[in-house]
Amino acid sequence: MKDILAELKKKAAEILPEVSYFICYGSGFDLLHSAPLFVKDKGDIDRLVLNRFCIHNLTSYLPPQKWPPGWLLEPGEKIGLVLKGCDSRSVIHLLAEKAILRSRVIIIGLPCWGMIDVNKLRNRIDINRINRVEQDKESIMLFTDANEVSADIKDILYDKCINCQYPNTLISDHFIGAKKEPDKGVQPFGKVLELERMSLLERSAFWDKEFARCIRCKACRNVCPVCYCQNNCLLDTRVPHWIKERVDANSNRWYHLIRAFHLAGRCTECGECARVCPMRIPINLLAMKMNSELFELFGFRSGIDVNIKPPLMTFQLEEDKL
């Protein structure tokens, strides 16, 4: 992705006068992390980075319902942002829900070769001592003072990137770089199918164990681009007090199951909820399961077509599939 960085910087400079901020990626706290970067001044464009660690879905910052005025962007202001293929599905879905205005966003699209999951590097090298990283499309070399390792990219990508159906931004005002071929024969709900192969008891034991670990930090909800209920979220209301204050497997289960229902056909499978989880809970699988049900019933995939009404926003008196 390095090769298109110069082009991205050029485009960013071009659109900067039109937008109040350009949201992109900058360097993170070490060489294995990047971080969202909000650029206002031309001088900051040099801080842009584009590498295999730009995992964040920047769409999280778009819904005005999610962030009250005064945080940085004011309602009505235009925002520029760079989006990967998977992230662009969130924008499409937000547009389909009429949660954001198309005229407010200027999108730079690009081809994506997959992002590296640092957790998959942990067992290979001391990730706290990396002082040099070299990467190309197929492999990565990591260096410490004492050691160096190389890895095949396929072994260390995020699960969602191993089989990527939409490597190119689906909706954009400017597309940079040459489009990448999508991976062939992708089974979008593969991980859900794996879980479904478990017996009911095994599966329930699996989730009990995961829910028991959850510390209810709400990061999974807060990062989610389509979770924008803010203080009206079931997790935050006091009257009625849907979810007990007590943090244990049982009350966590209610939180996650109700949230999953609210995400049916709305989750855009960006995987951010699982990525941010400090307890490494694969929480995205619950919403993915709901999506797989809606796909089976209505053939619906979220975040693909702005003009198709998401199932949770409509109904027919006589549903032929139900």
Next chain:
Amino acid sequence: MPKAIMQDKLNDWLDSIASKYQLWAPQDKDGACLLSPYTPGAPVNLKCRPQLSAKKALFPQTECLLKYQYHKDKSKPEETELSISAANPNQKTVIWGIAPCDVSGISFFENVFIGAGYQDTYFKTRRSNTLIAAIACQHAESTCFCEAVGGSPVSAPDADLLLTRIDHEYVVEALTNEGATLIDEGLFTTVEEAKLNAMQQVKEAALSKLSKPFELGSLPSVADKFLKAFESPYWKEATAACLSCGICTFVCPTCYCFNITDEAQGMHGQRLRCWDACMFSTYTLEASGHNPRNIKFQRYRNRLSHKFSYLITNNNVLGCTGCGRCIKECPVGIDLRSIISHILAE
């Protein structure tokens, strides 16, 4: 005199402690490293820095403060009697294998929860029944900065025992008499001069691994700088990416905010104390609907100013042990080291 124990004897030692105490030890659990209750024979991981700090052993995320029960006598329906039984968490406990920054976190809690102004019975009871076995930290992460905030990776004066790993052996120094009682003679060997020197070398090497991102200066001057920076536009810019989640507060060894709720079930119930987080948007939401910290930069500013200013003014302590957890676990890479550096220089 310190004693030494071989790595392959650690489980025997822990099993023996666990027969007398409730025991917490760092363990790998489903891809996460956590300080968890120890079950005999379980593999421990002394090379990880657990994702959650040791505060959870003394200040549980969900704590039952008391149980209550209403009684009604059918013959006197206008009267209700209430009986209350308060929790008394006095179980003898050992927290084993935590790093010095987590020991500092516990000392910090003492300052706030059993300080001059306020005594928290629950924390006090737990703390006075708890022994701490710390380990000199040889695995500083890229986010560690304990030295910059006055700590040290290799000394833990408030612990009862200090372990130092030398190859496949651990030298164990007893820092208190109670700590010494944990050393099970049969499993330990005496330590010769040469090993003590080796221990010293290991400690010195650990020190040189640490980065020092800023020079703090005197505590009052730090408090002052943060106060002066209150209106700085920098806060907004620095927190643009923040998600207002509870990660940084929940993983932090010194964040202590809580919420008290009654969980009623008909005629009986429990009063619970659960962790809260000043980064949540609802934390300061008032019943009227007004929220004095409605915007995320105000919340982040509060979190840091509390640690680096208000606590210094009120309790004469710094609210950060430099464990780096909030940096490592923050999902959007907000790095308090750079924010502190900026405020100190502003």
